[in-house]
Amino acid sequence: MFVEERILTLFKRNLHHTLTYWSVFFSFGLCIAFLGPTILDLRCQTQSTLSQITWVFFAQQFCLLIGSSIAGVFKKTLFRALSALFVSALIISVIFAIIPLCHNVLLLAIAMAVSGMAMGIIDTIANIQLVTIYQKDSAVFLQALHFFIGFGALVSPLIADPFLSEKGCTVGNVTENVTEIMHHLRFSLRNIPMNMHNMTEDHELHVEEEESSVSYAFWIMAFINLPVPIAVLYLMYRERLIPCCPSGTPQLLDKDELAMENQANEGPDTEPKDHEVGGHGDIFSCCQNDNLRGLPVSFFMIHILGGMVLFMTDGIVGAYAGFVYTYAVTPPMALSHKTAGYLASIFWAAITAGRLLSIPLSYRFQPVRLLMVNLAGVIVTVLLLLIFYTSSVFLFVGTCLCGLFLSSVFPCMLAYTEDILDYQGCATSVLVTSAGMGEMVMQVLVGSIIQSEGSYSFLLCGMIIGCIGFVLFFGLLFFERLHRNYLTGTSKKSAMVEEPATEVRPEHKEETESS
Structure with missing residues (x-):
């Protein structure tokens, strides 16, 4: 089946x-x-x-x-x-x-x-x-x-x-x-x-x-x-x-x-x-949890890096949905307002379709593989948008691809980090908060850069944010390996401590019986 x-x-x-x-x-x-x-x-x-x-x-x-x-x-x-x-x-x-x-x-x-x-x-x-x-x-x-x-x-x-x-x-x-x-x-x-x-010369708008x-x-x-x-x-x-x-x-x-x-x-x-x-609370209770004492650095870095990846990717979602219209109606693209008005709708439609498509893919593939493909796809798509920055056709194609690749990053990251932490950490609260913060901060940051540097900086910001997110994801993979090694070593030590105890008892029993 x-x-x-x-x-x-x-x-x-x-x-x-x-x-x-x-x-x-x-x-x-x-x-x-x-x-x-x-x-x-x-x-x-x-x-x-x-x-x-x-x-x-x-x-x-x-x-x-x-x-x-x-x-x-x-x-x-x-x-x-x-x-x-x-x-x-x-x-x-x-x-x-x-x-x-x-x-x-x-x-x-x-x-x-x-x-x-x-x-x-x-x-x-x-x-x-x-x-x-x-x-x-x-x-x-x-x-x-x-x-x-x-x-x-x-x-x-x-x-x-x-x-x-x-x-x-x-x-x-x-x-x-x-x-x-x-x-x-x-x-x-x-x-x-x-x-x-x-618009009058005195900037009075009468409609x-x-x-x-x-x-x-x-x-x-x-x-x-x-x-x-x-x-x-x-x-x-x-x-x-x-x-x-x-x-x-x-x-x-x-x-x-x-x-x-x-x-x-x-x-x-x-x-x-x-x-x-158990294991899931608000961020403040997570930070005050006494069970966090004695945990390895990898445990905390998984939370931090996972949250930072979503800070970047959800920041791209918010910035792209917010500013693609502005980018499209200004030079060098200079599309008509009617044509550019469809871009944000196409972006949201692509995200919706991507999440629907990711339902069977999540069953067939591990979240880490989907994350790798999605993050790489975002970078390649924005790079192509930078190369073909005068092509209105590719702007629509790139918007659709960008929405598809970004659509499943959050649920995949959530499932991946919770699986690493064996559903005992505060990953869900950290990731949700980080994603919301990224969407809010990146909209303000990218908007101010576009206003001061021009519309072309919109794609440059997306490229830089995507690359930073990809690097942070590799850091997450590194600490994920360290954390699994830590868990393996801890389980082996526990087994070595328990094994002698189970072997001494029968011998002690035989000596007692012979005496």
């Missing part, structure tokens, strides 16, 4: 949990992608400048990073984990519903900060929960999990597109030049026509006012997302985790039972579900 019977059995046993975690990641993707195409309508709604409205992006990303960092505190029991997922998914629906009511940019930034916090909690908890359930078989399920981010990121712009205004609104004195406007439109996922002939109906798009997304918290709540009911409704059929195996099934393929058991997820 294409998939082992053991994995199919394990998947069927945890089908309800797995589908629920996948659904909350759909909420994550739905929330992360809607700001791009709706940014001008929200700007009109809040009567703010482009420089002010872009603080909304920072508020969301910054709080997403905080949410990812602190989410581990909810992992002590299954009740806390599912409760946090339920509240976070419900918050996303509420935020979608109240965004049309935010007529001040500060209120909008606060709303997006709250949604970012919820997204960060979802990101960490869903990843850790799947790793805890499937452990060494988690790679294929993590690929499917991250596919739903891309799927949600595709659905969100499609919902918003029919409701976006084409003419915009009247704004006052805007003292931003054309380059700055391009910089602030870097997140656009669709074509946003701008009549640059309406015909048009009533926006984008509020309907947000209400539709809130309604579409509403089944997700309901699904989490139903899972809590099935697991008897709702105090007022103590009925239902428990489904999830605890950690010890799951390990026994993975090793001996034993039958199901129905022990209490409020088990503690």
